[in-house]
Amino acid sequence: MANSNPPQADDLHQFGFDTRAIHAGQRPDPYTGARAVPIFQTTSYVFEDADSAAAYFNLQEYGNTYSRIMNPTVAVFEERVASLEGGAGAVGFASGLAAQAASFFTMLRPGDHVVASKALYGGTITQLKHLFGKLSVDHTFIDPDDIANWKNALRDNTKAFFGETIGNPGGNILDIEAVANIAHAHNLPLIIDSTFATPYLCRPMEWGADIVVHSATKFIGGHGTSIGGVVTEAGTFNWSNGRFPGVADPSAAYHGLAFHETFGVYGYLMKLRAESLRDLGGAMSPFNAFLFLLGLETLPLRMERHVKNTLEIAQFLENHPMVERVKYSGLESSPYASLAKKYLPRGAGAVFSFDLKGGRGAGKNFIEALNLWSHLANVGDAKSLVIHPASTTHRQLNDAELAGAGITPGTIRLSVGLENAEDLIWDLERGLRASAVRESSRIYANDKINEKISED
Amino acid sequence: MNDILEYQDTQTIREILLSARTIAIVGLSSNVLRPSHFVGFYLQRHGYRIVPVNPREKEVLGEKSYAALSEIPFPVDVVDVFRASNAVPPIADEAVQIGARALWMQYYVISNEGAAIARNGGLHVVMDRCMKVEHARHMGRMHWLGFNTGVITARRLKISNQ
Numbered sequence: 001m002a003n004s005n006p007p008q009a010d011d012l013h014q015f016g017f018d019t020r021a022i023h024a025g026q027r028p029d030p031y032t033g034a035r036a037v038p039i040f041q042t043t044s045y046v047f048e049d050a051d052s053a054a055a056y057f058n059l060q061e062y063g064n065t066y067s068r069i070m071n072p073t074v075a076v077f078e079e080r081v082a083s084l085e086g087g088a089g090a091v092g093f094a095s096g097l098a099a100q101a102a103s104f105f106t107m108l109r110p111g112d113h114v115v116a117s118k119a120l121y122g123g124t125i126t127q128l129k130h131l132f133g134k135l136s137v138d139h140t141f142i143d144p145d146d147i148a149n150w151k152n153a154l155r156d157n158t159k160a161f162f163g164e165t166i167g168n169p170g171g172n173i174l175d176i177e178a179v180a181n182i183a184h185a186h187n188l189p190l191i192i193d194s195t196f197a198t199p200y201l202c203r204p205m206e207w208g209a210d211i212v213v214h215s216a217t218k219f220i221g222g223h224g225t226s227i228g229g230v231v232t233e234a235g236t237f238n239w240s241n242g243r244f245p246g247v248a249d250p251s252a253a254y255h256g257l258a259f260h261e262t263f264g265v266y267g268y269l270m271k272l273r274a275e276s277l278r279d280l281g282g283a284m285s286p287f288n289a290f291l292f293l294l295g296l297e298t299l300p301l302r303m304e305r306h307v308k309n310t311l312e313i314a315q316f317l318e319n320h321p322m323v324e325r326v327k328y329s330g331l332e333s334s335p336y337a338s339l340a341k342k343y344l345p346r347g348a349g350a351v352f353s354f355d356l357k358g359g360r361g362a363g364k365n366f367i368e369a370l371n372l373w374s375h376l377a378n379v380g381d382a383k384s385l386v387i388h389p390a391s392t393t394h395r396q397l398n399d400a401e402l403a404g405a406g407i408t409p410g411t412i413r414l415s416v417g418l419e420n421a422e423d424l425i426w427d428l429e430r431g432l433r434a435s436a437v438r439e440s441s442r443i444y445a446n447d448k449i450n451e452k453i454s455e456d
Numbered sequence: 457m458n459d460i461l462e463y464q465d466t467q468t469i470r471e472i473l474l475s476a477r478t479i480a481i482v483g484l485s486s487n488v489l490r491p492s493h494f495v496g497f498y499l500q501r502h503g504y505r506i507v508p509v510n511p512r513e514k515e516v517l518g519e520k521s522y523a524a525l526s527e528i529p530f531p532v533d534v535v536d537v538f539r540a541s542n543a544v545p546p547i548a549d550e551a552v553q554i555g556a557r558a559l560w561m562q563y564y565v566i567s568n569e570g571a572a573i574a575r576n577g578g579l580h581v582v583m584d585r586c587m588k589v590e591h592a593r594h595m596g597r598m599h600w601l602g603f604n605t606g607v608i609t610a611r612r613l614k615i616s617n618q
């Protein structure tokens with residue numbers, strides 16, 4: 001055929017991850033030439049003419065209508081995440097939990113059932129149990145380590161498998177390939193929350209996952225300033241297999257449009273945006289998208305440092321006399337070491353927990369002696385973070401209940417930041433020393449007395 | 457699978473989209489909810505002449521519908537197929553006979569036999585790809601909805617591309 005605009009030689013070039021973390025999704029602005037991604041802080045968009053407006057609302061043309069549904073700044077973020085994960089596209093959300101809820105909402109109906117790992121972020125467990133329970137979606141939480149459990153939990157109405165690349169708080173590494181194979185053998189998709197891994201450390205779609213969700217709040221942003229989430233889909237799952245009328249059948253909420261048939265590879269994502277995001281309304285703000293894009297630009301560099309610091313710290317703790325156990329799958333001693341080598345060859349993430357010798361009091365005193373580690377409930381910041389579940393998030397549980405959740409009274413969770421590792425270790429030393437001292441006095445003391453001592 | 461990838465070459469796709477003017481859409485429906493209508497509407501909006509080929513339609517998108525490719529009284533650049541895969545080989549034969557320059561098979565339309573006929577007849581072949589999506593990816597606005605276009609560039613976008 002006539003070649004009016006010869007493609008450039010590098011059309012066939014495959015760009016690397018670091019390049020895509022900086023460039024994917026953005027085409028420099030045609031009007032101003034702005035090199036940075038502009039923040040389109042607008043609710044709505046002026047239509048060229050009435051026909052164009054109609055075409056946008058009918059989804060016959062890709063166009064901007066209203067920022068609850070799409071926004072050019074958010075779109076750069078979405079395409080960039082899709083590029084890094086290897087998805088067909090992505091949809092941004094106001095939070096990680098909003099993203100997960102919408103990803104389920106798009107495919108599930110009342111009466112459906114989900115099999116999920118029990119080693120999940122607590123908010124996800126609550127969402128499945130209570131929010132989706134209220135919508136008559138049933139669930140089974142299983143120990144994800146025994147692959148047979150996934151198969152055994154299957155029912156006729158099971159419509160999705162859900163797990164985390166790196167589980168919480170035990171650091172379980174999911175055997176994504178094996179779980180995906182079971183899911184596909186039973187015509188259902190595997191959804192992975194890959195928040196702790198980020199696409200730099202693991203790309204679950206390369207192992208068969210169909211949908212990957214992230215809390216962008218954590219490492220994607222990396223600065224602890226913004227709450228956000230994102231869903232990306234591979235585009236390869238057959239939603240028209242007869243089990244997903246919500247995705248395949250003509251939609252009553254879109255004047256009879258059959259999303260999967262009409263948009264093919266992009267059908268699920270179109271429905272996720274044009275229905276679930278539109279109707280649930282948890283849209284990502286353009287300003288947050290801008291901040292997440294700043295984060296993504298340095299994701300490879302940051303993750304490299306995160307995992308380097310983390311391994312150093314995990315090894316330090318493993319050899320410390322005040323430490324009972326370190327649960328970091330990057331350590332040779334971890335039961336997950338071989339899975340970590342397979343799925344996370346660049347490093348097993350930067351969040352892990354360890355058990356102090358001594359009980360709740362030791363944990364509390366450890367935390368209170370720290371100077372550089374921030375005591376708070378978050379992970380994935382440039383700053384190093386620490387929390388003692390038994391005295392905070394899990395305070396209401398007795399020791400037996402804690403054990404059920406995989407937590408001991410002395411469990412400490414760390415999210416290792418980007419500071420100098422020597423400084424982080426120096427600070428941990430101080431905490432460990434404090435916990436040891438308090439531990440010996442604990443023979444006479446309960447938590448209250450300990451509290452008093454540390455106040456004095 | 458490898459067979460299909462052979463018919464999804466980026467350069468071929470771009471060349472077809474950039475040089476085509478007239479596109480015969482076999483199986484184009486007047487039902488606005490059918491995928492073929494979405495594609496016809498979109499391509500027409502982006503300046504291509506659409507020629508419906510469907511014996512069950514009189515007129516679609518303001519264009520006269522023909523019962524067969526051989527009845528079209530003017531040259532056609534691309535034959536875009538929305539039919540069952542097993543209906544492709546005779547369509548490919550006709551595409552060769554009328555001197556079309558490309559045979560394009562939409563999502564799920566997969567016919568190695570049809571593809572071979574068209575290739576032997578000197579046509580470019582694209583299979584299991586959507587003409588609308590590929591246009592939107594390479595020269596349209598698909599990136600506005602967070603789709604992974606695969607385009608990486610530091611060049612300023614031309615306003616005409618919008």
Ligand SMILES: Cc1ncc(COP(=O)(O)O)c(C=O)c1O
Nearest residue numbers: 095096097121193195215217228
């Ligand atoms: C693994 C994981 N998934 C999901 C979430 C929820 O994300 P968000 O707080 O952005 O809603 C969190 C947040 O703590 C998380 O750690």
